Every structure is written in structure tokens, then in C-alpha cells.
Amino acid sequence: xxxxxxLTFRGQILRLRxxxxxxxxxxxxxxxxxxxxxxxxxxxxxxxxRDGQKYVIRLYSELDLSLAENEAEMFWLVALARDTDLxxxxxxxxxxxxxxxxxxxxxxxxxxxxxxxxxxxxxxxxVPGVQLEAYVSPKTYHQLGxxxxxxxxxAESLDLPAHIRPKRWDKVFYFPDEQAIYHTPEYSHLxxxxxVGFMDRAIAxxxxxxxxxxxxxxxxxxxxxxxxxxxxxxxxxxxxxxxFEDMALGYPVQDIAICLYYLxxxxxxxxxxxxxxxxxxxxxxxxxxxxDDLHKLWMARMANFANYxxxxxxxxxxxxxxxxxxxxxxxxxxxxxVRS
Numbered sequence: 001x002x003x004x005x006x007l008t009f010r011g012q013i014l015r016l017r018x019x020x021x022x023x024x025x026x027x028x029x030x031x032x033x034x035x036x037x038x039x040x041x042x043x044x045x046x047x048x049x050r051d052g053q054k055y056v057i058r059l060y061s062e063l064d065l066s067l068a069e070n071e072a073e074m075f076w077l078v079a080l081a082r083d084t085d086l087x088x089x090x091x092x093x094x095x096x097x098x099x100x101x102x103x104x105x106x107x108x109x110x111x112x113x114x115x116x117x118x119x120x121x122x123x124x125x126x127v128p129g130v131q132l133e134a135y136v137s138p139k140t141y142h143q144l145g146x147x148x149x150x151x152x153x154x155a156e157s158l159d160l161p162a163h164i165r166p167k168r169w170d171k172v173f174y175f176p177d178e179q180a181i182y183h184t185p186e187y188s189h190l191x192x193x194x195x196v197g198f199m200d201r202a203i204a205x206x207x208x209x210x211x212x213x214x215x216x217x218x219x220x221x222x223x224x225x226x227x228x229x230x231x232x233x234x235x236x237x238x239x240x241x242x243x244f245e246d247m248a249l250g251y252p253v254q255d256i257a258i259c260l261y262y263l264x265x266x267x268x269x270x271x272x273x274x275x276x277x278x279x280x281x282x283x284x285x286x287x288x289x290x291x292d293d294l295h296k297l298w299m300a301r302m303a304n305f306a307n308y309x310x311x312x313x314x315x316x317x318x319x320x321x322x323x324x325x326x327x328x329x330x331x332x333x334x335x336x337x338v339r340s
Contacts, residue, residue, distance in 0.1 A: 001107045019105040026094045054126035062111045066176045072166045073244045074099040087240040092123040129235030138275035145279025155222040166249040190310045198326040206296045223255040228262040253289045257297035
């Protein structure tokens with residue numbers, strides 16, 4: 001059998017499809033069709049069942065997501081489905097009641113296991129619609145604010161079992177095993193000395209704030225930690241939140257900062273942010289934070305993304321992305337953030 005890394009992209013997808021079909025044997029559905037959707041941090045296939053129901057099966061990347069993160073995601077999604085009617089993606093249980101599947105297929109690498117390398121995957125109900133990015137407006141962001149407040153209300157009252165251990169956003173590089181590779185010789189061709197300096201100064205500026213949140217703001221609780229317009233679908237005017245895989249143990253201000261980060265260059269940013277805040281305030285008190293606090297959290301995300309892009313993007317694209325983020329970091333540090 002040809003090694004997986006020597007296959008074309010199409011060849012890899014065809015082999016992964018076989019793995020999906022095997023994994024689906026453990027779910028209470030009769031599969032009619034399995035089609036490739038996309039590859040981001042995970043690889044996803046659409047599943048059509050014989051009864052007309054539609055699903056998405058996600059194959060998790062061992063490099064990007066740990067088992068602990070998957071377990072935390074499933075725990076919260078199951079609790080949300082049990083306790084609320086909030087519009088969020090719903091996971092599907094296997095016939096044995098579990099929500100994560102571990103499956104091995106010859107010729108597909110995965111995490112080490114005593115028998116054979118295995119992949120982690122999960123099945124979700126299909127969420128219709130398109131990404132919210134195409135429908136950004138005060139109306140939709142008011143809706144999104146209401147939903148985020150509902151998520152925070154539920155998470156704050158949720159008791160976490162000892163085995164559920166979400167990561168904490170208490171430093172710039174906060175994902176499991178994440179390293180500051182922008183300083184390493186291997187990636188020095190992607191960062192100019194000036195850009196390394198911007199990264200160093202930005203990180204030194206924001207990390208004390210990240211750490212202080214967990215000292216000064218009381219008990220943290222689960223937050224989505226990646227709630228932006230690409231992780232929200234809109235269908236017939238209604239929003240549904242998807243992609244909880246990056247969830248963290250943190251505070252509302254962090255979730256809010258991430259959501260607003262993606263609006264930062266919109267000309268009507270102030271109007272969108274106000275609509276989002278007014279929606280949030282219908283269900284929960286808006287937390288107290290300054291614009292400086294918000295910008296520090298944005299800077300932390302920019303530095304994290306620049307570091308990550310160096311590892312996953314093609315060199316030319318990575319250089320362009322790193323240049324743009326470092327220019328933003330410099331403007332914010334100089335108090336010259338311009339939304340245009």
C-alpha cells in the first residue's frame with residue numbers, strides 16, 4: 001500500500017472517506033452517501049442518511065487538538081443540548097452512548113495506540129445555511145450577542161467533572177504543546193528581525209494582563225473561545241453556532257474580544273459592537289473592561305496567529321500574513337489603530 005504522505009490530495013481524501021465509512025458503522029444511522037466537504041484544522045465529510053437526515057463527520061487532527069480538548073467539547077455540547085434550547089451544533093451519540101469514536105484503517109496515520117494508529121472523530125447534525133460573514137449587520141450581531149450571553153449563563157452554572165480539563169487563555173501561546181517558533185532558526189526565513197522585535201514587545205505587553213485575569217476575576221468557566229462569523233451559520237434569518245473545538249476555561253471578556261476582533265477593520269465597527277453589546281445585555285450583564293483591555297486581547301490573538309501561520313501556511317502567504325499582523329501590533333502599541 002502506498003504511504004499516506006505520498007498520495008495526492010485526492011488520494012488522501014479517498015482513503016479518509018473509507019475511514020469515515022468504517023467509523024459510521026458505530027452510529028444508529030443507515031448511511032446513503034458520504035461526501036468530502038473541507039479541510040481546515042479538521043477534515044469534514046457530509047453524511048446523508050437513508051431517512052433523509054444529514055450529518056457532518058469530523059476527523060480531528062492529532063497535531064491541532066488533544067483528546068482532552070475533544071472530551072471538553074463533547075461534554076459542553078451534550079450539556080447544552082440537555083439543558084438549553086440555544087442554537088448550537090448538536091453532536092450525535094454512537095450506539096453505545098459515547099460521542100467520540102476511535103478508528104483505525106490501514107494506511108492512515110494517527111495517534112499512537114497499542115494495536116494501530118487511530119483517528120479521533122465525531123458525528124454532528126447538519127447545520128443548514130451559510131457562514132455569517134456574508135450577513136454581518138447590526139441585526140445579526142444583536143442576535144449573536146444574545147446567544148453568547150446564553151452560552152455564558154449556561155457555562156457559569158455548569159459543574160465540570162474532574163476529567164474535563166479545558167485549556168486556559170492565560171498566555172499568548174496557550175494551546176497544548178504550542179511553542180514560540182518565531183524565535184527558532186527553522187522559521188527565521190519568515191520573520192524579519194524587526195517583526196521578531198514587534199512580537200517580543202507585544203507578548204511582553206499582553207501576557208501580564210492574560211495572567212492577571214485568572215488571579216483577579218474569580219472562577220473561570222467554559223467559553224467558546226473562537227466565536228466569530230466563520231463559526232456561525234445563518235439560515236432563514238436565524239443563527240447557529242458551530243465549531244466548539246477551541247473552547248477554553250476563561251472569562252466573558254475573552255470571548256467578547258475574540259468575537260469583536262474579526263470586526264475590527266469594519267467601517268461600521270462601532271455600530272456592530274454596540275448592537276452586539278445590546279444583544280448580550282438582554283440576557284446577561286455586560287462585563288466591565290476598557291478599550292485598552294480589548295486591544296491587549298486582540299494583540300495576543302494577532303501574535304498567536306502570526307506564530308501559527310508560519311507553521312501551516314505556504315511561505316509566501318505566511319510572510320504576507322505575518323507582515324500584516326506585525327504592522328497591526330505596531331499600530332496598536334503606538335495607539336494608532338485605524339479601522340478602515
